Amino acid sequence: xxxxxxxxxxxxxxxxxxxxxxxxxxxxxxxxxxxxxxxxxxxxxxxxxxxxxxxxxxxxxxxxxxxxxxxxxxxxxxxxxxxxxxxxxxxxxxxxxxxxxxxxxxxxxxxxxxxxxxxxxxxxxxxxxxxxxxxxxxxxxxxxxxxxxxxxxxxxxxxxxxxxxxxxxxxxxxxxxxxxxxxxxxxxxxxxxxxxxxxxxxxxxxxxxxxxxxxxxxxxxxxxxxxxxxxxxxxxxxxxxxxxxxxxxxxxxxxxxxxxxxxxxxxxxxxxxxxxxxxxxxxxxxxxxxxxxxxxxxxxxxxxxxxxx
Numbered sequence: 001x002x003x004x005x006x007x008x009x010x011x012x013x014x015x016x017x018x019x020x021x022x023x024x025x026x027x028x029x030x031x032x033x034x035x036x037x038x039x040x041x042x043x044x045x046x047x048x049x050x051x052x053x054x055x056x057x058x059x060x061x062x063x064x065x066x067x068x069x070x071x072x073x074x075x076x077x078x079x080x081x082x083x084x085x086x087x088x089x090x091x092x093x094x095x096x097x098x099x100x101x102x103x104x105x106x107x108x109x110x111x112x113x114x115x116x117x118x119x120x121x122x123x124x125x126x127x128x129x130x131x132x133x134x135x136x137x138x139x140x141x142x143x144x145x146x147x148x149x150x151x152x153x154x155x156x157x158x159x160x161x162x163x164x165x166x167x168x169x170x171x172x173x174x175x176x177x178x179x180x181x182x183x184x185x186x187x188x189x190x191x192x193x194x195x196x197x198x199x200x201x202x203x204x205x206x207x208x209x210x211x212x213x214x215x216x217x218x219x220x221x222x223x224x225x226x227x228x229x230x231x232x233x234x235x236x237x238x239x240x241x242x243x244x245x246x247x248x249x250x251x252x253x254x255x256x257x258x259x260x261x262x263x264x265x266x267x268x269x270x271x272x273x274x275x276x277x278x279x280x281x282x283x284x285x286x287x288x289x290x291x292x293x294x295x296x297x298x299x300x301x302x303x304x305x306x307x308x309x
Contacts, residue, residue, distance in 0.1 A: 059112055059132075061085055063094050069112075069133070074105040121145050124161070143236060150213050150232060151175070152202055152269040162234050166211055169204055181207040181305045187216055187227075189297040202269075207305050208243070210235065212262060215269055216301065221276075227286050229301055230263075230278025237264040245305045247279040251289040256281065262305075 061068050063085040074080045075093035091100045112132045119126040119135065119142055126144040139145065146159035151173045158168055169175040183205065203214045211234040218227050229247050233240035246259045258279035263272045272278065281289070281299070290298040 055111070055115065056117065058108065059115075063089065068108075069136075070109045072105045072108050072112075073100060074103050074108075075100050076103065080105050080108060119144070147234075147265055148268070149173075150202070150234065150265045150269065152215055152217065162211065165234065166204065169202075176203045177206065178203060179206045181205070182303065183214065184300065184302045185214070185216070187297065187299045187301065189218075204234075205305065208307055210239075210243075212243075212245075212305060213265070213269075214303070215273075215278075217273070219273065221280070225283045227281040227283070227297075227299065228273060228276075228278050229258075229281075229303075230272055231260075231303070231305070232267070232269065232272060233262040233264050235264055237266065240264045241308075243305060243307055245303060247301055247303045249279065249281060249289060249299055249301045251291055251300075254289070256285075 056067075058080075059068050060066070061082040062079070063081055066082060068080065068082040071083050072080055073083060073086045075096060075098045077093070077096050077098055079093050079095040079098075081089070081094065085094070086100060089100075092098075093100055115132040116129050117132060117135060119128050119130065120139055121142050121144040124144040124146070126142055128138065130138055146161065147165060149156040149158040149160075149165060149168060151169060156173070158165070158172075160168065166177075170177055183203070185203065202216075205212045205214065213232040213234065214229070215232065216227070216229045218225060220226075229249075231245045231247075233243060240262045244259065244261055246257060248255055248257045250256065256279065260277065263277060279301070286297060286299060290296060
């Protein structure tokens with residue numbers, strides 16, 4: 001292999017796939033749906049070229065296969081890669097093993113600026129086309145992007161639309177499914193002093209043709225152990241605001257009542273819990289509501305969901 005004077009070779013090629021950060025949001029080759037070149041009027045008013053498979057492949061990093069964003073680097077032989085992978089390959093070109101240096105590929109960065117490409121969630125229903133450097137910001141908030149599994153008892157990595165997640169919750173997490181807009185749940189725990197790993201399995205309610213997740217769990221609020229119940233809406237926040245719910249817990253002539261608006265599942269259950277947006281019951285009061293000798297947690301929580309007019 002011909003080498004430039006004074007050049008050196010690298011002994012190893014790193015082909016690991018790094019985690020995505022910053023500009024480098026993954027976009028697989030299966031998302032390259034366009035097959036012909038089109039000239040489009042960009043949002044800035046200038047002519048842009050709708051990305052073809054060939055052009056878009058030039059902008060895919062050969063190491064992680066993500067689309068590349070400035071700074072895009074190249075080796076002296078012209079092979080390109082993204083800035084994240086440049087760090088990971090220890091300054092060694094993964095294609096020819098030549099030392100990379102710090103050569104920017106300004107021409108490819110300029111080509112990218114002229115492209116307009118579809119949202120990566122096109123196959124999920126988004127039909128919008130974006131300038132190359134605006135696409136990422138849109139995708140972070142695209143209403144067609146998949147939802148994360150709302151199950152709270154484990155770190156579940158499953159994503160999907162609402163119908164697929166409802167089926168997943170039922171089949172894989174064995175979550176209880178109930179029809180109706182009112183509920184009466186009893187939570188029992190033999191050792192009320194344990195708050196670690198004390199998340200109860202959530203319950204899903206089918207109501208007004210939509211789905212709601214009822215969570216109940218124990219956790220430390222500062223140094224004080226508390227119990228908390230709250231509702232999440234399986235959908236977007238702007239839809240969740242069309243509904244309200246109430247929760248009530250009590251015993252022996254005393255009761256606590258919470259009324260609020262369910263949060264959409266774009267917010268994780270931990271985020272909702274940590275914001276204290278729900279019915280919070282201090283341990284002493286929870287044990288009082290449990291009755292008996294305060295040796296066992298027995299809470300009955302009733303609730304209702306209604307649609308705001």
